[in-house]
Amino acid sequence: MGKSGYVTLAGRPNVGKSTLLNRIVGRKIAITSPLAQTTRNRITGVLTRQDLQIIFVDTPGIMREKSKLNKIMVSTSIKSGGESDLLVYMADATKISIKEEKFTLQRLMGVKASKILAINKIDAVKKNDLLSLIDEMNKIALFTEIFPISARTGDGVDEMVDHIARVLPEGPQFYPDDMVTDQPEEFFIGEIIREKAFMNLSQELPYSTAVVVESVEDKPEGVTVIGAIIYVERESQKGIMIGKGGSMLKKIGSQARVELEERFQVKIYMDLRVKVRDKWTVNERSLMNLGYKK
Missing domain, CATH: 3.40.50.300 (P-loop containing nucleotide triphosphate hydrolases)
Incomplete structure (x- = not known):
């Protein structure tokens, strides 16, 4: 062993x-x-x-x-x-x-x-x-x-x-040889989107941001369509996240798409939306709904 x-x-x-x-x-x-x-x-x-x-x-x-x-x-x-x-x-x-x-x-x-x-x-x-x-x-x-x-x-x-x-002690092998993480694909996609939001937004807004990947759909024409929602806590934050003429949201989506295309070696279309969930960082039910559990 x-x-x-x-x-x-x-x-x-x-x-x-x-x-x-x-x-x-x-x-x-x-x-x-x-x-x-x-x-x-x-x-x-x-x-x-x-x-x-x-x-x-x-x-x-x-x-x-x-x-x-x-x-x-x-x-x-x-x-x-x-x-x-x-x-x-x-x-x-x-x-x-x-x-x-x-x-x-x-x-x-x-x-x-x-x-x-x-x-x-x-x-x-x-x-x-x-x-x-x-x-x-x-x-x-x-x-x-x-x-x-x-x-x-x-x-x-x-x-x-x-x-x-x-x-380390003697023990069995828990995962296959070729597995480097047990995180689901949707979780990784959401994390990459959140990373790009962190990199592009300043001050406190990134800490009020959560991402939920709603769908990952492989189309017959060889394109993977990713649908995700970026949650913020206030309407004013929503405006900043979207940016003038949608510029910030497009930037975040574009950067995430480039990295994910390189990772998965497929063409990706990002469908990002921004929604407000009031004070979600201090609301236990909202935290659970967004995947944060004790």
């Missing part, structure tokens, strides 16, 4: 967890953006080698909750950590705050799995500063190993994965 196990990627928002997951599995399965809280759901990435399968789980960044959506995201992260064989706690070397790291790690105190520390973005800090950060992080939590890495360049990532492979 080979080795297998679940490894949760946890940490504060926007520390590079999704970039690391994509790097490890060799394919984009989790969206990224410069904005915090881009990841809202558990994203599973599967790495399969001979006699080894590691299931990595990317989780939403742990923050001080301000809304019901935030609370669901934090709950998702903590629950995932509790179900894993190993937890990788990620910190951004360029913006480590000992106070905030301590707060985040306290939220994970109930996780019984061993914890390793991955300090990301080492390509952006001086070596002396990095050593100081490692020393500071060592004082606030008990990590079995510490790995300075760069999820962007790949520096240190293979060494960390090799260590994870060594410490």
Whole structure:
């Protein structure tokens, strides 16, 4: 029997967890953006080698909750950590705050799995500063190993994965050799649309945005028609999302279409609409209807 196990990627928002997951599995399965809280759901990435399968789980960044959506995201992260064989706690070397790291790690105190520390973005800090950060992080939590890495360049990532492979228990293979994620196609499509909204919209609007893919239909002429709704919280946000003469919505749709065509190798037609769902980020029923559940 080979080795297998679940490894949760946890940490504060926007520390590079999704970039690391994509790097490890060799394919984009989790969206990224410069904005915090881009990841809202558990994203599973599967790495399969001979006699080894590691299931990595990317989780939403742990923050001080301000809304019901935030609370669901934090709950998702903590629950995932509790179900894993190993937890990788990620910190951004360029913006480590000992106070905030301590707060985040306290939220994970109930996780019984061993914890390793991955300090990301080492390509952006001086070596002396990095050593100081490692020393500071060592004082606030008990990590079995510490790995300075760069999820962007790949520096240190293979060494960390090799260590994870060594410490995982014996176990069965959970997924087929060629599977890198268990996320449904519709979920990935919705995430790409949301990523493009995040990349093109500023300030608070992206955080009030949710995407529901209603249909994916393959037409006989070789075109896949995707129907999706972008939800916002207020009428004023709807106007911004659509843009003058529909310019913003067209831009988001075009960027999503290009990436999805490259991914699926088919011609795609995007049918995007924008609807208002009042205060959906703080309404439990709306959150459930949009796919956000505890």
